[in-house]
Amino acid sequence: MIGLKSALSLTALALALSASASAAGNTIKIGALFPLSGDVAKLGEANKNGLRLAVDEINAAGGIASMGGAKIELVWGDTQGKPEIGIGEVTRLVEQEKVSAIVGCFQSSVTLPATQAAERLGVPFLDNIATSDKITERGFKYTFRICPKASWYAKDQVGFVKDLKALTGKNVTKVALLHENTDFGESTAAGQKKYLQEAGIQVLIEVKYSASAPDLTTEVAKVKAVNPDVVLTVVYLNDAVLIARAREAMGMTKIPFIDAAGGTIDPQFLKQLGKTAEGWITEVEFTKFAPGANVLNDKYFNAFGEDITGDSAYAYQAGWVIGDALQRAASSDRNMLRNALAKMDMPAGKHMILPTNHIFFDNTGQNPNAPLFVVQVQNGTMVPVWPAKYAAKKVQM
């Protein structure tokens, strides 16, 4: 009896609180859905921290001005890295927590069904860093994505290769492809071949391997035998280490190896290889060495004890995109927020962390302006060398 009574009074209290909150209009609930437990919890944490930093900045600066200084309240959801849990969490956030929009959820495999649930429930879903091309290719009205599509990693690789002539005088006409043979390597390589063909660059050979192979000397020798101008790779970490060592052993350091943000961006790549990694080129979503990036990176480092990564950078950006859309919508209504996102045009400025002039969404909900940084290992650090506007150092050949 006592239990029922206190439960009833708690419910009444909760109702009173939520009523007063919405009456005063001083919080807007935004769902934040990431894998906060499970295998990739550490990466989920980076997403969480990036988003939190942006929302804290918005709230500290007075909240959403058009809504009387309303504050954004993040409501956390945990996908555990599982698609079915992701769907359940979307439903919970929408139906029980009454969020106005959801940001998430890092893994493409979870984001695909989660956006489907959000579409059904009519709630805007902002994908910060799940890259599967398909996510914005299904004609959804409520799905928006800031980050590049997976195939654009190959596009920017080729874009960089084309720019090498202007940057260094090296005219690339023939390349070799070297990649691991699962979906990651195969689909990126398909993009490489497409964009290379468009650029009129010849593919001399395509060498595929299993990433668990104990040695890749023969595969690298196969690449060496055709004498390419550059080598485009798609690698995981362990095979990257084997390839880098074989490249050094075979005296191929004059031939640039250019990776597509694979195992080469793991801090272990530099740590395990030391000098052997010198000259390697790869792509990243964020680098603290880009002009102006260090200020935000220092702030993030002080708060969370780590550098900003691609995940946290795009989560941070998502926070400001939501803030911008709320300001223009002047409402926490899901459809008004959805329309504000569709009309997004956020210029470069102090809330822009991406190497681009402005962020907007095309009619598929995709941000077309999501270039990657190309970085090169120079004296033991990865410095940005492309796009030229954001380069800190020149490419070394």
Place this chain on the structure above:
Amino acid sequence: MVFSLALLGQALVTGLLIGGIFSLVSVGLSMIWGVMRIINFAHGEFLMVAMYIAFFLVAKGGWDPYLTILVTAPALFLIGMLIFQLTIRPILKDPPINLILLTVGISLILQSLALMFFKADVRSANTIYTHMNIMLGSVVIRGPQLISFVGAGVAALALYWLLHKTDIGGAIRATAQNSAAATLVGVNVRNTYLLAFGIGSASLGVAASLIIPFYYASPTVGQFFGLIAYVVVVLGGLGNFLGSLIAGLIIGLTESVGAAVLPGSLARLATFGLFIVMLLFRPQGILGGKQR
């Protein structure tokens, strides 16, 4: 498709050197089968454990990688005997399926423990040997792979000597040939099983120390070497010592030459294609049936 003598030379050299390690990894598995008719499905995971020991001694303790044999071999000898005594011995007389389930279970437990303690990170040690290379014309011989090949040869000779020139070896071989008869002539079969399992495991300790300068430790590294070892052992003839050594080299050469001449990712196909052909036409293995 590219093909050149330099590439073929490179493939042959690399394949032979890697094959040496395949031989050493497989020979213990073969011996354990020969003596007590057990396929140890945790064989690869034993190697993984030894590789972590070697890695941490090198990376954290600053040891010379080849000196770590002094720790990895005895450690695996003891771990092998302990696991045998506690888990395998009690069900040794059970139907073979129980032993398969047991050793598969042990392999899963070891993998999960490694994942729990060391995360999914791959760890490779940067040693002074890692960057040693010898150029033969346009063919590069990777220093640590050459050392591992020689080391595997020495270890195989030592194992051969142990099996053929010592009393323990005599007991092991006698047990392998006929355990009932061995018991009659006074061989303690129970202890022989224990020792054979320990020695078979210790050979993985040696292999791990030889591998770590050019490869990496990870929770799943045992799956790759385990699979190779089963193929090698069957190819060489179950329980055949010399057969395993030769089959290891053949598999190494097949993988490497396959990678050089076959397009795309068909290199693996060459290895397992060879395996299937052997099973169909010569299931007793290349040297099977002649010697055991």
